[in-house]
Amino acid sequence: MKKISFRTFGLKRIDTYIIKKFLGTYFFSIVLILSISVVFDITEKLDNFVSHNAPLKAIVLDYYLNFIPFYMNMFSPLFTFIAVIFFTSKMATNTEIIAILSSGVSFRRLMLPYMISAAVIATISFTLGGFVIPHGTKKMLxxxxxxxxxxxxxxxxxxxxxxxxxxxxxxxxxxxxxxxGYQFSLEKFEGKTLASRLTAETITWDSLYSWKISNYLQRDFNGMREQITKGISKDTTIMVQPEEFYITAAEAPQMSIVKLGSYLKRQRERGVGNIKLFEDDYYKRFSMPLAAFIMTLIGVSLSSRKVRGGMGLHLGVGLALSAIYILFSAMSTSFSVNGSMSAFAAVWIPNVVFLLVGIYLYNTAPK
Structure with a gap:
């Protein structure tokens, strides 16, 4: 059986070298920071675990097994950036980048293995954020x-x-x-005209979309005429379930990308306006994977040149840019929640701005 390798897909040895370095550095840095995060989290929550008699199996399987992919995805853009800068700066310091470009490989061609690696990270990020993490987050919460x-x-x-x-x-x-529920009312409109109004002291959920109302008053309007019906108890069908009353922004991460999209569509149809945080979470499921490409572009363009100060200078600049990106994202999200801009714009503006920064750095990078 023929062995399949990177070269089977037309990649050269330098491509496989960069891909292995990129992904190896990325996963190593992620594992390192997650290990530290888990240790700090255990230290912080140990008293709660003991006081509530949390079983070890639940701590490991229900909490930390889901804690790891959640924070791995959260830190992904940052450590994509750090991984690129770390090993590319090292290559530049060792004049490997100069040797590659001098051999006739264009800077554009040099970007290919980086973008392949970024595609791998983006695919993992999208799969985790869209389908894996929501299920795990529910268990964790x-x-x-x-x-x-x-x-x-x-x-x-x-x-x-x-x-x-x-x-x-x-x-x-x-x-x-x-x-x-208490102080219940149900109003039906025909266009802009109120057709009927049902009020009741209490409404109790039975099953699925079946509800029971108690001590109700039904008022039906027909032009200038009004018909009033009173009763002690009545079964009715209302297309809503109690779980929909308790969906808060904290539960948005528990929904898969498909379920979250359906929820947003349904809430918009119902006229619910307070869904900014849900929209923000939904659009981030798409923007965060694409951030891997942007951070890779900036990282390679920034660290491919050999400068005095070497890796330390590149890492310093890289961390500063990462901090600005995180701050920018947090500020735009707050503007979205306050209603100053749409959630779509708030999520995508940081990516667009940093893409422009990446294009500028790419054009000015030594070729």
């Missing part, structure tokens, strides 16, 4: 809620949403302990 601190809400207040086209539901307070 359930563990924290049980053994560290209470996260889940026990009631919700002032709930208002469009449960169907032209049908607005309002609940003053809903308690999860008995699946009962």
């Amino acid at each position: 359930d563990f924290e809620d049980k053994y560290v601190r209470q996260i889940k809400q026990s009631n919700a207040t002032n709930l208002q949403m469009e449960v169907a086209k032209g049908v607005i539901m309002y609940i003053g307070r809903f308690e999860v302990s008995n699946n009962t």
